[in-house]
Amino acid sequence: MKNIKIKYGKTHVGINKEHMMSFKTEAEYLKAMEGKLTNIPEPKRTEILKEEYGKLQPAKAEPAKKG
Amino acid sequence: MADEASLQLQCQLIRANTGQNRCSVSPSVWKYYLLIPTGTYPTAAQLATFNTYMQSMLINDDPLLRWHLIGSLVGIEDNSEDQTLYNYQDGSSVVTRDEIYRWALEHRNGKCYQDNLIDFNGSEGQYQVIMIDKSNVMWGAAATDASSLPTIAGATMSRHYAGPFTVATYSDPSRFMVTIEISDVTQLNKYGRQAQLGFNVNTMKGVQSVVLDDLGSANWTTGVLNVSAATACGGLNFVTEFGALIADTDAWVVTNSVTGGTIAITTATALANGSGFALDLDQADANYPTSGQGVDINLVSVSALATLGVKYYEATSITIERP
Numbered sequence: 314m315k316n317i318k319i320k321y322g323k324t325h326v327g328i329n330k331e332h333m334m335s336f337k338t339e340a341e342y343l344k345a346m347e348g349k350l351t352n353i354p355e356p357k358r359t360e361i362l363k364e365e366y367g368k369l370q371p372a373k374a375e376p377a378k379k380g
Numbered sequence: 381m382a383d384e385a386s387l388q389l390q391c392q393l394i395r396a397n398t399g400q401n402r403c404s405v406s407p408s409v410w411k412y413y414l415l416i417p418t419g420t421y422p423t424a425a426q427l428a429t430f431n432t433y434m435q436s437m438l439i440n441d442d443p444l445l446r447w448h449l450i451g452s453l454v455g456i457e458d459n460s461e462d463q464t465l466y467n468y469q470d471g472s473s474v475v476t477r478d479e480i481y482r483w484a485l486e487h488r489n490g491k492c493y494q495d496n497l498i499d500f501n502g503s504e505g506q507y508q509v510i511m512i513d514k515s516n517v518m519w520g521a522a523a524t525d526a527s528s529l530p531t532i533a534g535a536t537m538s539r540h541y542a543g544p545f546t547v548a549t550y551s552d553p554s555r556f557m558v559t560i561e562i563s564d565v566t567q568l569n570k571y572g573r574q575a576q577l578g579f580n581v582n583t584m585k586g587v588q589s590v591v592l593d594d595l596g597s598a599n600w601t602t603g604v605l606n607v608s609a610a611t612a613c614g615g616l617n618f619v620t621e622f623g624a625l626i627a628d629t630d631a632w633v634v635t636n637s638v639t640g641g642t643i644a645i646t647t648a649t650a651l652a653n654g655s656g657f658a659l660d661l662d663q664a665d666a667n668y669p670t671s672g673q674g675v676d677i678n679l680v681s682v683s684a685l686a687t688l689g690v691k692y693y694e695a696t697s698i699t700i701e702r703p
Contacts, residue, residue: 316628316648323652327628332646332662345646348602349660352649 317365321353328365339366405574407519410485412451412512412581413560416534417444418505421520424529431579438586439692441681449584450497450558451512455486459559480538481562486555492613494556496589497542508534509560511568512581522573532573538563587682588613590695595656600702603646603663605634607677608656609695619657623650625689630680632659637674637699641667674701 316327328350336342343362350358414434426433437447464477487493500507510520510532523533539561548554562568588611595606609618609626618626625631627650634643644662651658659677661668669675678697679685685693 315630318624318628320624325624325627325650327630327648329629329644329646332629332644345662345664346660348599349604350647350649351602351604352651352658 317368319361319365321357321361324352326350326353328362330369333366334369336366339363342366405517407511407517407574408514409453410456410483410511411453411514412449413453413485414510414512414518414534415448415450415500415503415507415540416510417447418508418534418536420445421523421525421533422531423525424527424531427531427575430575430577435584438584439682439686441683443694446587448500448507449581449586450485451487452582453485454488457484457486457557458482459484479565481565481568482539482559483561484557484559486557488553488556490613491545491554491556494542494545494558496613497556497558498544501541504537504540507537507540509537509540509562510534512577516577516581517574518577519568519572519574521567522571530573532575535562535567535572536564537561585692587692587694590618590679590693592677592679592695592698593656594698594700598700598702600669601663603661603668605659605661605675605677605700606651606656607659607698609679611693617654619650619654622690623654626650626657626679628688631685631688631690632657633678633680634659634661635676636667636669637676637701638669639667639673643667643669643675669702671702674699 315330317330317333319326319328333342336345343359343366346362350362353361416437422430422433434447434449437445438449440446459482461480461482463475463479465473466476467473508521510518512518518532520532521535523531525531537560539559541561542556542558546552546555546557566572590609591612593608595608598605610616611618627648629645629648632645632648634645635641636643643665645659646662647658647660649658649660661675676697676699679693679695682692682694685691
């Protein structure tokens with residue numbers, strides 16, 4: 314499953330997880346998403362993107378295990 | 381030696397026997413038929429698990445290999461032709477041409493279904509046919525697979541023709557007919573083979589066509605495109621039917637219409653007003669179209685959509701040009 318699935322009212326959204334993880338910082342990701350996902354009104358739109366980006370960080374920061 | 385062989389041919393004795401088996405098998409009325417790409421047929425092993433195999437072929441990702449199950453049939457007119465005889469002056473006769481099967485088969489699946497069958501007109505060379513009767517027995521041509529095991533292939537059609545609907549009257553409904561003609565009747569007789577199906581053919585699912593449309597509000601600066609998706613027959617709206625499942629970047633494939641390079645989709649949104657889907661493309665993608673190029677948008681393959689829970693659909697891609 315490459316997508317993060319969210320629902321806002323009647324709006325269903327699939328967010329590309331790989332694309333999100335390709336950004337080193339939340340600010341960079343939010344910058345890349347400017348003008349996108351506009352079917353969700355602000356400030357909810359940014360809240361969702363920040364929240365979902367944040368959720369991915371532990372997995373992203375987890376060091377590769379050896380053995 | 382050549383003379384001897386020639387003599388045997390002329391004076392060949394009938395080698396058949398006519399003792400009866402306790403179990404006689406006869407075709408009952410046709411209920412379905414399968415169109416199978418010419419030259420392809422199940423192996424004996426695939427025949428043993430035909431339920432699974434047939435379903436997999438009905439939804440094959442490759443349209444050139446895909447099978448098509450037509451039915452259920454609700455009527456048949458037998459327009460077969462008798463053998464042609466040459467009558468000698470003394471009153472005796474000889475068969476100069478064998479019988480020809482020609483059946484007008486009727487379904488009640490509607491006009492759009494009939495339109496799809498019309499698309500198969502003239503495809504006799506591309507498809508062979510296996511008939512399935514009301515007793516759930518399929519009838520085809522005898523074949524041998526690569527392991528020399530017996531199996532069933534399709535019979536060669538000399539014609540497959542679906543015509544326009546006949547108009548409804550106050551006494552009759554509109555009717556939908558398709559004609560199958562098999563000029564070599566031996567393929568279903570002496571050289572035919574049959575198998576009892578151990579499952580209900582009615583449970584088999586085919587692929588439905590999906591029409592995509594540009595909703596006309598592309599924003600090339602932000603990379604946002606809006607497209608609608610609905611079934612070609614019935615106009616089933618994908619937002620209302622599969623909104624949550626198709627709102628997935630894995631459900632779509634977007635490529636540069638000039639280079640063919642795949643463009644990453646950052647989000648896919650099922651629009652709340654039900655009009656369609658918003659696809660956010662990654663403008664940083666190396667394949668993102670420049671002015672004068674465009675994008676080809678399509679749903680992913682039948683099997684990939686099925687993985688997402690959307691069974692079984694296939695769309696035709698649309699192109700949106702970037703000014």
